[in-house]
Amino acid sequence: MKEAAAHEQFIRSFFHEYDCPILSDEDGRxxxxxxxxxxxxxxxRPFYWHxxxxxxxxxxxxxxxxxxxxxxxxxxxxxxxxxxxxxxQLYSFLxxxxxxxxxxxxxxxxxxxxxxxxxxxxxxxISYFGKQKKDELxxxxxxxxxGTLVPSFMERIENYPLETTISDFTFxxxxxxxxxxxxxxxxxxxxxxxxxxxxxxxxQAMEALHEEKQLLSAFFKEENEEDRxxxxxxxxxxxxxxxxxxxxxxxxxGLFYFxxxxxxxxxx
Amino acid sequence: xxILLDEKYGEQLAxxxxxPDAISSWNQFKLTYQAAKAxxxxxxxxxxxxxxxxxxxxxxxxxxxxxxxxxxxxxRAILADEVGLGKTIEAGLVLKEYLIRGMVNKVLILxxxxxxxxxVTELHEKFYIQAYAPRKNPAWKDADIxxxxxxxxxxxxxxxxxxxIPYDLIIIDEAHKLKNPATKNYQFVKALQxxxxxxxxxxxxxxxxxxxxxxxxxxxxxxxxxxxxxKKEYGKKMGNLDGNLHLKKLISKVMIRNRRQxxxxxxxxxxxxxxxxEFSEEEQQVYEKLETIKGTHPSFTYLTLAxxxxxxxxxxxLSSKQMYDKLGDPENTGPLHDLxxxxxxxxxxxxxxRMVEIIQQSDEKFIVFTEYRxxxxxxxxxxxxxxxxxxxxxxxxxxxxxxxxxxLFRDHAQVMIATEAAGEGINLQFCRNMINYDLPxxxxxxxxxxxxxxxxxxxxxxQIYNFAIKNTIEEHILNLLYDKxxxxxxxxxxxxxxxxxxxxKDLGHEIEAIYSESSSYGEAKIKLNNLAxxxxxxxxxxxRSSS
Numbered sequence: 001m002k003e004a005a006a007h008e009q010f011i012r013s014f015f016h017e018y019d020c021p022i023l024s025d026e027d028g029r030x031x032x033x034x035x036x037x038x039x040x041x042x043x044x045r046p047f048y049w050h051x052x053x054x055x056x057x058x059x060x061x062x063x064x065x066x067x068x069x070x071x072x073x074x075x076x077x078x079x080x081x082x083x084x085x086x087x088x089q090l091y092s093f094l095x096x097x098x099x100x101x102x103x104x105x106x107x108x109x110x111x112x113x114x115x116x117x118x119x120x121x122x123x124x125x126i127s128y129f130g131k132q133k134k135d136e137l138x139x140x141x142x143x144x145x146x147g148t149l150v151p152s153f154m155e156r157i158e159n160y161p162l163e164t165t166i167s168d169f170t171f172x173x174x175x176x177x178x179x180x181x182x183x184x185x186x187x188x189x190x191x192x193x194x195x196x197x198x199x200x201x202x203x204q205a206m207e208a209l210h211e212e213k214q215l216l217s218a219f220f221k222e223e224n225e226e227d228r229x230x231x232x233x234x235x236x237x238x239x240x241x242x243x244x245x246x247x248x249x250x251x252x253x254g255l256f257y258f259x260x261x262x263x264x265x266x267x268x
Numbered sequence: 269x270x271i272l273l274d275e276k277y278g279e280q281l282a283x284x285x286x287x288p289d290a291i292s293s294w295n296q297f298k299l300t301y302q303a304a305k306a307x308x309x310x311x312x313x314x315x316x317x318x319x320x321x322x323x324x325x326x327x328x329x330x331x332x333x334x335x336x337x338x339x340x341x342x343x344r345a346i347l348a349d350e351v352g353l354g355k356t357i358e359a360g361l362v363l364k365e366y367l368i369r370g371m372v373n374k375v376l377i378l379x380x381x382x383x384x385x386x387x388v389t390e391l392h393e394k395f396y397i398q399a400y401a402p403r404k405n406p407a408w409k410d411a412d413i414x415x416x417x418x419x420x421x422x423x424x425x426x427x428x429x430x431x432x433i434p435y436d437l438i439i440i441d442e443a444h445k446l447k448n449p450a451t452k453n454y455q456f457v458k459a460l461q462x463x464x465x466x467x468x469x470x471x472x473x474x475x476x477x478x479x480x481x482x483x484x485x486x487x488x489x490x491x492x493x494x495x496x497x498x499k500k501e502y503g504k505k506m507g508n509l510d511g512n513l514h515l516k517k518l519i520s521k522v523m524i525r526n527r528r529q530x531x532x533x534x535x536x537x538x539x540x541x542x543x544x545x546e547f548s549e550e551e552q553q554v555y556e557k558l559e560t561i562k563g564t565h566p567s568f569t570y571l572t573l574a575x576x577x578x579x580x581x582x583x584x585x586l587s588s589k590q591m592y593d594k595l596g597d598p599e600n601t602g603p604l605h606d607l608x609x610x611x612x613x614x615x616x617x618x619x620x621x622r623m624v625e626i627i628q629q630s631d632e633k634f635i636v637f638t639e640y641r642x643x644x645x646x647x648x649x650x651x652x653x654x655x656x657x658x659x660x661x662x663x664x665x666x667x668x669x670x671x672x673x674x675x676l677f678r679d680h681a682q683v684m685i686a687t688e689a690a691g692e693g694i695n696l697q698f699c700r701n702m703i704n705y706d707l708p709x710x711x712x713x714x715x716x717x718x719x720x721x722x723x724x725x726x727x728x729x730x731q732i733y734n735f736a737i738k739n740t741i742e743e744h745i746l747n748l749l750y751d752k753x754x755x756x757x758x759x760x761x762x763x764x765x766x767x768x769x770x771x772x773k774d775l776g777h778e779i780e781a782i783y784s785e786s787s788s789y790g791e792a793k794i795k796l797n798n799l800a801x802x803x804x805x806x807x808x809x810x811x812r813s814s815s
Binding site: 084099255 | 269270271272273274275277278279280281282284285287290291292293294295296297298299300301302303304305306307308309310311312313317319320321322323338339342343364368369370371396434458459461462463464485488489490491493494
């Protein structure tokens, strides 16, 4: 199962990242010891933690048994699959807690001082609402020295080692483009991107809206107060269902510093 | 076209980049991106929910229904599958899909009060959807997904609060109850603010063709024109198929109706056995005594008492005693008095004995349906005398009591004894035996009963026993209605179709009327025969024209 393996990998890295030891890991069955902090974030027992803190006592964080192997899904523990509540909880935990970063490429330089080039990275989710809805993810990097814009940025930098602290013998260059105006450049790139997409979905939605509106006005002929109210309400609902629109949400973003060599590799 | 975009993020990032607490590690940053990818739906088409619910084996017709509702009908539809094909599952799947895609947040589910808990449980256990049933002071605005009864919702102060909320999705279960636009319920539902809307019913056209007009008007006002022109075109003669074809086509764009025969769900069979029972001599004598009151009392009285006597002496005793007390009979000589004293001396009821025999031969679970409360008490007592455990079930029970009884039946008792009103909504597919201790006048109600156990999730063949006492009114009902119309061999749901075509509103009433309006037995028999042959010839014609 490809999907199960992906979930398993995700869970391992997640809890590793948040310092929760994995007590056992066999056959798609993981037992994880939570820390106080993660128990508070995930286990939904605010009264317990409130009480513990008030009494000044040592909390007893729980352990989690997560099962990714579908053959074991009947066993004790939480079965993890694409829609499982726990997985969604971890997703939204990340979404809430990891919106910003500032990272430096880890380089080993022994003698002279080398500069690191600043990049603004923004990951976005574009949602297209027509009769139906779909999402598109964009990852954009903007070089804050000379303004080069690179799409699919995350895919390009995935494997570079990055740290929250700067390596010895390196120094960050001061951006020539300020972050807010860099972000504005990304915004206009996103606008252009949306404008250049196939618009069939939007015109189909407009068509449907038009048709439904006609039906409605044929139905509510009589001009009494109640009918007018209902008509208005129905029209409002129609607009909500069929008016094409696009929303853009920022997933996360940050200031990234890469060595000159890496910068050159990314741009190519 | 409108594009909504977070304009402020640049400023925020500039500020937070200097705040070490807000900084996430490289791995956390990557995981967040990975999570966003996993929770995005990159295409308009298809059902994402299926991969989110790997533990449910959706049947093909259920997947198709959900897909059609979302993609062809744009989320406004009548879901009119026959009983037991999983309308709730389909509605749950639609809801899940909308939630995953982020198209729906605020949801209101209206069901009969007895089904509220079942909906909440099913959404939670099957679909991982957290829904709430309102308690005393419901927070309509706060809870995203609420399940409640129309009766509660339409009461103030809930009424005005609910109407002020713009719902993304409204689901109405047992929607056939909304067929009358003059009722408060209908107007309430019509006034709700809704983007998407599902109406669930096994009988979209219960009595007349305008029922469907009224349902569609909730979903898509104007779709079938206005009422007067609709009536003009379709209201009168239903036999004309050419006229109907157009309407059928129109309706198929807003309604999904799967029939058992099209779904391949006929894997588990229903075996129907008629149990002919003979009255003991004493019982037969009392039954004949009953005939004598025909002359002195309205025929309705006779009908009632005869049916009751066929059920239990308790049922018959109770109402004849009531009638007697009301009439007054100082000399104690009237036929009712004779009847009562006869009933008092009867031994155990022939049907009850047969019931115990059948149950004793098996260690499986049984559900027994009776028409009368008095018989229900009696049967429970009688079973207990034979060491058989049973639980009662009535429409009048509170929600929690119903759940509890169902659980007791599943985990402990061998028998559930239910009265009619229990027929709707409760699912007992863990039981495969049903005894129809009394047969209802209206065969449609029998269908509802059988649907409780012969439904999605039933893994074995279903055994139905229909009890009827020879040489009584029950024999006539059974012969004429159930055998001639051969309801059980036909696909279920066909009958409602036929009745609607024949413009028969309520078969039960029709039959009762025939009985009480006929002056003799022979006359009633002839009239019933006529009715039965009209129905069965119509059903044959229907079958021929559809094949």
